[in-house]
Amino acid sequence: MSTSSKRAKALLLTPAGLWYGAMLVLPLIVVLIFSFGSRSAVGGYAPGFSLEQYANLPARFAAFRNTLTLAPIGTIASLIIAYPLAYFLAVKVSAKWKTLLLVLVIVPFWTSILIRSYAWIFLLGGKGIPQLLEVFGIEGLRLINTPFAVLVGIVYGYLPLMVFPIYVALEKLDKRLLEAAADLGTPPWRAFCQITLPLSMPGVLTGSMLVFILLMGEFLIPAILGGGKVFFVGNALVDLFLQSRNWAFGSAVAVALVALMLVVVGLYTRILKRFGGASDAGLM
Amino acid sequence: MTQDDQPISRKKFMEEFRRFEKGSVSRRHFLGVTGLGTAMAVMGGAMPSLLPRAARAQDLGDRVALATWPNYHDPDNFDIFAEKTGVYTQVNVFGSNEEMLAKLQAGGSGWDVFVPTNYAISTYVAADLIEPLDLTKLPNYDAAAFEKRFSDAGMVDGKLYAVPKNWGTTGIAFNSEHTGKVDSWKTFFDGARDKWSGRAMVHDYQLTTIGNALVYFGHSFNSVDPAELADAEKLLIDVKPHLYAIASDYQPAMRNGDAWLTMCWTGDGKQMNTDMPEIGFELGKEGGEIWSDFYAIPKDAPHREAAYALINFLLDPEVDKREALAHGYPVADERVNALLPEELLNDPILYPAAEKLSALEFGAAATLTDPNRAELMARFKSA
Numbered sequence: 001m002s003t004s005s006k007r008a009k010a011l012l013l014t015p016a017g018l019w020y021g022a023m024l025v026l027p028l029i030v031v032l033i034f035s036f037g038s039r040s041a042v043g044g045y046a047p048g049f050s051l052e053q054y055a056n057l058p059a060r061f062a063a064f065r066n067t068l069t070l071a072p073i074g075t076i077a078s079l080i081i082a083y084p085l086a087y088f089l090a091v092k093v094s095a096k097w098k099t100l101l102l103v104l105v106i107v108p109f110w111t112s113i114l115i116r117s118y119a120w121i122f123l124l125g126g127k128g129i130p131q132l133l134e135v136f137g138i139e140g141l142r143l144i145n146t147p148f149a150v151l152v153g154i155v156y157g158y159l160p161l162m163v164f165p166i167y168v169a170l171e172k173l174d175k176r177l178l179e180a181a182a183d184l185g186t187p188p189w190r191a192f193c194q195i196t197l198p199l200s201m202p203g204v205l206t207g208s209m210l211v212f213i214l215l216m217g218e219f220l221i222p223a224i225l226g227g228g229k230v231f232f233v234g235n236a237l238v239d240l241f242l243q244s245r246n247w248a249f250g251s252a253v254a255v256a257l258v259a260l261m262l263v264v265v266g267l268y269t270r271i272l273k274r275f276g277g278a279s280d281a282g283l284m
Numbered sequence: 285m286t287q288d289d290q291p292i293s294r295k296k297f298m299e300e301f302r303r304f305e306k307g308s309v310s311r312r313h314f315l316g317v318t319g320l321g322t323a324m325a326v327m328g329g330a331m332p333s334l335l336p337r338a339a340r341a342q343d344l345g346d347r348v349a350l351a352t353w354p355n356y357h358d359p360d361n362f363d364i365f366a367e368k369t370g371v372y373t374q375v376n377v378f379g380s381n382e383e384m385l386a387k388l389q390a391g392g393s394g395w396d397v398f399v400p401t402n403y404a405i406s407t408y409v410a411a412d413l414i415e416p417l418d419l420t421k422l423p424n425y426d427a428a429a430f431e432k433r434f435s436d437a438g439m440v441d442g443k444l445y446a447v448p449k450n451w452g453t454t455g456i457a458f459n460s461e462h463t464g465k466v467d468s469w470k471t472f473f474d475g476a477r478d479k480w481s482g483r484a485m486v487h488d489y490q491l492t493t494i495g496n497a498l499v500y501f502g503h504s505f506n507s508v509d510p511a512e513l514a515d516a517e518k519l520l521i522d523v524k525p526h527l528y529a530i531a532s533d534y535q536p537a538m539r540n541g542d543a544w545l546t547m548c549w550t551g552d553g554k555q556m557n558t559d560m561p562e563i564g565f566e567l568g569k570e571g572g573e574i575w576s577d578f579y580a581i582p583k584d585a586p587h588r589e590a591a592y593a594l595i596n597f598l599l600d601p602e603v604d605k606r607e608a609l610a611h612g613y614p615v616a617d618e619r620v621n622a623l624l625p626e627e628l629l630n631d632p633i634l635y636p637a638a639e640k641l642s643a644l645e646f647g648a649a650a651t652l653t654d655p656n657r658a659e660l661m662a663r664f665k666s667a
Binding site: 039041042043044059060062063066121125126127142144145227228229231235236239240241242243244245246 | 380382383385386389407410411482488490524527528529530531536537540541542653655658659661662663665666667
């Protein structure tokens, strides 16, 4: 490569690099610096250097525990619903209907998650599904403001993020492999287990990771559908910055959350390598 | 699709437009019924050149940003203010004093006027976030018209930093069909973890939730004593599994019958009681909170002159009367009370008997900034 084209390449990368630096690296450095400080007398931030805030992290154990429980459960629940849907869209549906159905999956994304979560308040509230269930003799069921309601909101909100990567992976599947398997007398369910499923794994892992990482920072759905009783790390952060105004401790919690995510993403990349590289996932 | 669900039909719009042209309706009426007023307000925020120009420019600029509480103003008043001065009011709504303080502390809030509660003001002064008010720019403010206990928190170290807006109490709203009358915090918390399990709500707000739990034990609403706070924490954690929700937006759940009792601010109690007479509002007889809100101007207000103009406008007794009729919070200004209808002044929710108020306490600055209370609330919520 000549020097001039190298220079051109560097030049083209500059905007992305600046964006990355200003939007990700700098704020993270600020948060890291804040996490070593303390809360000033009237709240906010006072500079300093101590590990006190990190020593306080166990005080938010419940928030981390709730997040680390509901995030994987939400991811798995989304996956269980999304996989058949993506399979149906990619393999079973004719080209004529495919576009329409894909648009239908995207359409909810055009409305704010806040408004869509509010809709669930009415569906899960006393005048919604529980009243419907009374017709069938199920009385006094409480759905809203429970971990179940949060799970429903999570699966509902994040489903498209899971559907698309799996859809892309299945769409690229070489149909000739399945034909060859059928020619050699493999029953469809075995062909699915031995060909379709393994080849769609990059999509499954990409989708799972997208959903899982976003869920780790979620605060809106627990606040709206959990009635303030289901507390995530995201909610702890909102409270620390806006209610307690303990920015130093808030920063330490944020650093811990980012560190936790890095560990998860690290593990994920290792798993992905075993399944034939990230490029196959279509999104990474 | 029928014409009815349209904001306004084409025919109706043209009719209104003709009436406006002929001068038989006011510009305000025209903008209101056609929905253009709202549209202009939204667009005006994005494009200042579209904002209405004042006939007599007073160098006020074209906008003023107000940070306030939900359901706390009459929107018509902002339209009238815009018509008179050419200044468009941009309203930001907040849920707690802590949140407002956090925003101002972070800097660059862009607010010109905000509405702190009594106990927050000395903290704003200590944090150097507000300046003393220039009373020559507030001719409508008449200190003598205000009851001292509702206005004195605006004065810090002999300087006036804030002028009073409204006052109120924090009591108990209950659905009498299910609970009967609830007028004590003892009944509230004991019922919440027993016969009304799953039906009670507490605020997502440390001041009132911890304060009322303290009052249950006969402690002060403002206590920061570790042993007393431990009592409150034990009660709250004990009651938590039985709560319907921890939320300050309690009207929807109360109105649809999912929740039967909640901690409640005066105006919300009044609003629910007006629409659904079975929802009552009582003060806890052991005590609780009485509060007073103020108007103040942040130090870094970008439109200072417009801020003074807006506060002065809202302090006009005629304007303030419309505000009170819209939001249902009591007024401390006797000039305004003289204009309010008799039944409002005799309303036991708005203006409770003096002896019921005597048990109540104003929140204290230390209560707002105390780190232990903040942590207690966090432990309660994450328990």
